[in-house]
Amino acid sequence: MxxxxxxxxxxxxxxxxxxxxxxxxxxxxxxxxxxxxxxxxxxxxxxxxxxxxxxxxxxxxxxxxxxxxxxxxxLADRMRACRDIAEEGLADPDPWRGFRRVIERICALHARDRGLTEAFVAGFPDALDLAAGRAETLRTIAELARRAKDSGDLRPDFVLADLILVLMANKGIQAPTPAARAAASRRFAAYVVQAFRASPDHTPLPPVAGPL
Amino acid sequence: MxxxxxxxxxxxxxxxxxxxxxxxxxxxxxxxxxxxxxxxxxxxxxxxxxxxxxxxxxxxxxxxxxxxxxxxxxLADRMRACRDIAEEGLADPDPWRGFRRVIERICALHARDRGLTEAFVAGFPDALDLAAGRAETLRTIAELARRAKDSGDLRPDFVLADLILVLMANKGIQAPTPAARAAASRRFAAYVVQAFRASPDHTPLPPVAGPL
DNA sequence: CGTTAACCGGACGCCCCCGTCCGCCTCGTT
DNA sequence: AACGAGGCGGACGGGGGCGTCCGGTTAACG
CATH class of the missing domain: 1.10.10.60 (Homeodomain-like)
Known part of the structure; x- marks a missing residue:
């Protein structure tokens, strides 16, 4: 002993x-x-x-x-890249443009390897490095989203879980070649940005969690 | 002989x-x-x-x-359900409302079992029943999309491949329970509808296929 | 240059899934 | 009631991934 x-x-x-x-x-x-x-x-x-x-x-x-x-x-460096993307987005003087770029760049990053998405979605509690990077990234994006809402460009009913939703969805995109997948993901991200943009007629969104 | x-x-x-x-x-x-x-x-x-x-x-x-x-x-009956959903959408006097409902209902259907999505995405050429149902469904939705574009509600740069894109993305959505997955898919579909809606400022969409 | 401890990779046993063969059983008919 | 064609499921061999043990090898240090 x-x-x-x-x-x-x-x-x-x-x-x-x-x-x-x-x-x-x-x-x-x-x-x-x-x-x-x-x-x-x-x-x-x-x-x-x-x-x-x-x-x-x-x-x-x-x-x-x-x-x-x-x-x-x-995946540690990819996770660091996520963190950097989020912080660069936050540094943009225009919150909406920053938010938009974050969506686009993070989708592109996650389209490259889906393992990163799994880490982000599951956020497995072992692998502390990854969990910490994930948490910091999400915190930064949450702050960015708050500012983008304040500026009136991001729809007010956006919640952070929607980002996870988008990443899960992005993971589902398949294509024969990596280049094709990247292109598809790019188009998808553009649609997502459009969906997140505030609009005068805000049809209410279904709740995040289903009825209990 | x-x-x-x-x-x-x-x-x-x-x-x-x-x-x-x-x-x-x-x-x-x-x-x-x-x-x-x-x-x-x-x-x-x-x-x-x-x-x-x-x-x-x-x-x-x-x-x-x-x-x-x-x-x-x-999956034959699910595929029939897809076809019915598309035709009911086409029967709606308001093309955009019909289109919107088709997106919502098809996403809900595909959220239930992902095998259907695979059949839709891959469209495997054996299994002629499935392929035929898929083709007919897509044809109907294409016509519906044309009308919805003409009415000015669906963005003009929408292409049918975007529906496949959405279904692939929908397939990526995971949740612990079927009910939770259904709820998440519902919210996702609502976002997608918003993304497809025509908007005065149409930032150009990235191309469907990447640079050659 | 010799010793030693750490490291290396081939090989093993385990489990799960796949697709097929064969002897017994049962439905449908005479 | 008895027959026979068709159906049934247990059992087999093959393949692949997983996680681990052991004898040979090599880097590090005196």
Missing amino acids: TDRLPHPPRSGAADDTLRSDAAGNRDRILDAARALFVSRGPDVPMREIARHAGVGPATLYRRFPTKRDLVAEA | TDRLPHPPRSGAADDTLRSDAAGNRDRILDAARALFVSRGPDVPMREIARHAGVGPATLYRRFPTKRDLVAEA
């Missing part, structure tokens, strides 16, 4: 006390995972990622015991 | 020269398939459907050699 451990219990963060080959493999695994998530969706077998990275399955599982760990690490 | 066959080559339609127990089993298989497609999505294993119907796997496979056959037969 009182023994001093030869290695301090590795904190959750990426341990940089990794042997050089191990670190290289780790990076290659992450690269392969990112590439495959984009090209073949988030359901690629772990095996496939390992093969593509040129390592054995054991190495992959040792470094990332569960697929969620791998996804979390692989 | 000139022999008269004891049984005429069974036409693609459901053969009614089926022994009574076989017919009963066939119906129970279809009921089980419909129920499971709704409650657990279109990816339920064939085994599960057979178990739920109280028959063995062989019986299921004998009656429906491929899963696509089963899906086609199970």
